[in-house]
Amino acid sequence: MLLVKHMMLTNVITASPSMTVKETIEILYKKHIGCVISIDENEKCIGIFTERDAIRLVAEDVELDQPLGNVMTKNVITIQEDSSINEIRKTIQIHSIRTLPVVNQENKLVGLLSVRSVLDQFFGLNSQNC
Amino acid sequence: MLLVKHMMLTNVITASPSMTVKETIEILYKKHIGCVISIDENEKCIGIFTERDAIRLVAEDVELDQPLGNVMTKNVITIQEDSSINEIRKTIQIHSIRTLPVVNQENKLVGLLSVRSVLDQFFGLNSQNC
Numbered sequence: 001m002l003l004v005k006h007m008m009l010t011n012v013i014t015a016s017p018s019m020t021v022k023e024t025i026e027i028l029y030k031k032h033i034g035c036v037i038s039i040d041e042n043e044k045c046i047g048i049f050t051e052r053d054a055i056r057l058v059a060e061d062v063e064l065d066q067p068l069g070n071v072m073t074k075n076v077i078t079i080q081e082d083s084s085i086n087e088i089r090k091t092i093q094i095h096s097i098r099t100l101p102v103v104n105q106e107n108k109l110v111g112l113l114s115v116r117s118v119l120d121q122f123f124g125l126n127s128q129n130c
Numbered sequence: 131m132l133l134v135k136h137m138m139l140t141n142v143i144t145a146s147p148s149m150t151v152k153e154t155i156e157i158l159y160k161k162h163i164g165c166v167i168s169i170d171e172n173e174k175c176i177g178i179f180t181e182r183d184a185i186r187l188v189a190e191d192v193e194l195d196q197p198l199g200n201v202m203t204k205n206v207i208t209i210q211e212d213s214s215i216n217e218i219r220k221t222i223q224i225h226s227i228r229t230l231p232v233v234n235q236e237n238k239l240v241g242l243l244s245v246r247s248v249l250d251q252f253f254g255l256n257s258q259n260c
């Protein structure tokens with residue numbers, strides 16, 4: 001059976017909450033990714049910051065030299081690596097989100113699942129990240 | 131047979147090349163869209179500007195108060211509204227792009243097809259635009 005761990009991206013780019021927003025946006029650009037995940041010293045997800053968040057901050061004239069920790073989304077919805085494709089679908093529908101950090105049984109970050117990467121597989125495009 | 135015109139989004143948000151980049155980013159944010167299309171007086175596509183372009187400009191410290199026309203992508207790859215899903219797939223693969231303005235036989239903009247919107251249909255998510 002096709003599980004999250006077979007479809008997830010494993011080269012997840014993480015960012016420290018003490019980095020500035022501007023530095024984080026530079027990472028999004030340089031690494032060709034749509035989001036970064038913040039983790040704590042136990043590899044637990046403590047935040048997520050996406051391209052869309054960056055667009056919002058620029059549109060709203062928010063200062064980009066403040067710490068990422070001030071502006072990242074802190075209630076991160078994650079999915080277990082052994083979840084099925086139906087569980088993915090349900091989680092995406094319930095929460096209306098396009099990117100799910102994947103965690104193992106100890107709740108540690110092990111990958112990333114994004115709507116974009118799933119469709120990229122179908123179209124044969126190169127997915128760097130979310 | 132499933133054609134582009136059955137899958138495309140028809141509420142395409144357009145932007146004038148004389149708008150500033152900052153105003154364009156505000157549109158991306160306020161309209162919840164991933165790109166805007168620039169058209170001329172004959173409704174022909176003359177440019178496209180995406181979320182990703184915005185990220186690049188912010189990362190590279192490009193002035194956001196200059197006209198969109200200076201920074202938008204001008205060689206826009208389009209697809210005909212009567213193209214099949216296989217032609218979509220080919221065009222997306224050849225050009226490695228995620229968003230395709232859709233044109234009719236007179237080459238006028240009639241819709242937008244995005245990898246995101248195609249998968250959103252599958253997941254039952256609301257797609258506003260690309």
